[in-house]
Amino acid sequence: MHQVDLSLTEITKVEGSASLDIKVDNGKVEKCQFSIKEFKRFYTQAMRGKAYASLPQLLARICGTCSNAHLMCSIESCENALGIEPTPQSQILKELTMSGLMIRDHALHLYLFSLPDIYKLDAFLKFDESDPEQHQLLHDAFDIKAAGNYLATIVAGRSVHAIYPTIGGFIKVPNAAESAEAIKKMKAVRPAVLRLIKIFEKCDFKLDVQALPTALVSDPFGFLHGVIKGGKNNVIKKEDYPNHLDHVVLPYSQASAYKHQGEAFMVGALPRINLSKQSLHKQTQKDAASALKLFPSKNIYHNNLAQAIEILHCIDSSIEILKNTKFKKEPLVKPTRKSGTGIGVVEAPRGTLYHKVEIGEDGKVIKGEIVVPTGQNQISIELDLRKKLEELIPGDATKEDIAFEMEKLIRAYDPCMSCAAHFLKVNWL
Amino acid sequence: MPKPQIKKLRVGWFSFTCCEDSTIVFTELLNENWEAWKKLIDFRHARILQTKNVLDEMDVAFVEGAISSPEQAEKLKKIRSLSTMLVAIGACAVIGLPSSQRNDFDEKTKEEIEFILTRFNHLDRVQPLKELVKVDVEIPGCPMDEKKFLATVDLALKKFKII
Secondary structure (H helix, E strand, C coil): CCCEEEEECCCCCCECCEEEEEEEECCEEEEEEEEECCCCCCHHHHCCCCEHHHHHHHHHCCCCCCHHHHHHHHHHHHHHHCCCCCCHHHHHHHHHHHHHHHHHHHHHHHHHHHHHHHHCCCEHHHCCCCCHHHHHHHHHHHHHHHHHHHHHHHHHCCCCCCCCEECCEECCCCCHHHHHHHHHHHHHHHHHHHHHHHHHHHCCCCCECCCEEEEEECCCCCCCCCEEEECCCEEECHHHHHHHEEEECCCCCCCCEEEECCECEECCHHHHHHHHHHHCCHHHHHHCHHHHCCCCCCECCHHHHHHHHHHHHHHHHHHHHHHHCCCCCCCCCCCCCCCEEEEEEEEECCEEEEEEEEECCCCEEEEEEEECHHHHHHHHHHHHHHHHHHHHCCCCCCHHHHHHHHHHHHHHHCCEHHHHCCCCCCCCC | CCCCCCCCEEEEEEECECCCHHHHHHHHHHHHHHHHHHHHEEEEEECCCECCCCCCCEEEEEEECEECCHHHHHHHHHHHHHEEEEEEECHHHHHCCCHHHHHHCCHHHHHHHHHHHHHCCCCCCCECHHHCCCCCEEECCCCCCHHHHHHHHHHHHHHCCCC
């Protein structure tokens, strides 16, 4: 198609509200703008003056689906600011909280958002129960999500805006019966996860990401510790991360976008598996061996496969932890200083999440800063949409085909618009 | 003989300014309820679930989030005019907060954010749904109260004679 004027005002099967405007004139892409349409809720301003103890619960409200990642990141930033060293048990409970989140959040994205693209159906709930394969997938999806939800619930209290984790520790811990039940549920869904990996391994969708991969890298594979690797072979300490980000204003989008030393970069499951596949749980490496051979990969649709592999890793590592750990109630670790500045960096489901907080002598937040994954991916998403569009124009793709391919590509990035539009970027003086 | 048309509950699911936690809770409630709801509910409009959405007559509209712009207010009024029962879900829809936190910012902070409000045509104040339309049922909570949501679905299924 040589002339296209397309405005997708409501991208579907994604978290939050986004739109895409395309203009092709005489076979040339004149416009390709991916805009985040969520209205800002100004958390960066709202956090000022609040008691620090209330901060993690407030900032969890930035996002529904990755709320527990914001909670972990905000707790880490406050603990870091106040000189609190979490106990080994708290570290384990934080890991389990992240695993519960990854299992249910990735499963939501893979089954309800992405799988309909492979099966050429409009909605996952329209899968045919009389078709044995589709029937199995319907059951697999909700069983895996339920297992992740259960893990999050016994460890953190609930899977959205969790209530047990707090600054200095966890106010409740799982008992032996709950741990046993979680192990049982996760073992039961393991074959379903292997089926899911197989589907995304066989999927032939392809488009090479142009941006450079970036992720928090640790051994063993995890979401809370390590150093940030990214860009052109940079190794960055957590606390230095924002110094490597350039804020870019896209006037049509309600979210902040970023470049890394002048270059577009990508965060998320694909960079994580690309940079640390050798650190995955041994059982995961064994059972996902054939899929893991495809990494490192530049193909954006392998972000889906990487998420499926991460579900398996989270199940395998959580089973091992729960089998070998007897939890006991611990008192919360007290602050060793009254004020300070702290950093939290975690790998949220969609990529690297950064929180910074400055706490004053009166125990109130002076100011803070938050950088979310989707803001970091926004430029990469646009670059790849433009590339895909340029591939499609010379062919016989209809306007509907183009709309479908554009949405499919956006979904592969698994963007979260709620996160991206939570705040107003302020200059940190 | 043609197969008799099975009547389903016509549902719309809408999100305005919020973190969409109630939508996520809904997708978690699907874990236990999807088989029943697949048979009983016709999702006319649900961006989280499908691409082909229709904004037409609904038995029930579930609305999450607070209202931040004139366009959102117009859309909410349209949803109200098309739905028999409108249910506000989650704290932002019911009381506005935390999405309406900017309403209470001091003057200096309001000045700091003013250019964004102007650029993207925000309303002066972020509003809960009931300030703009009649709300039939409120499900408070951050995220929404799961038990009250399930009871409301059950109530709607009976009210519209689906079960």
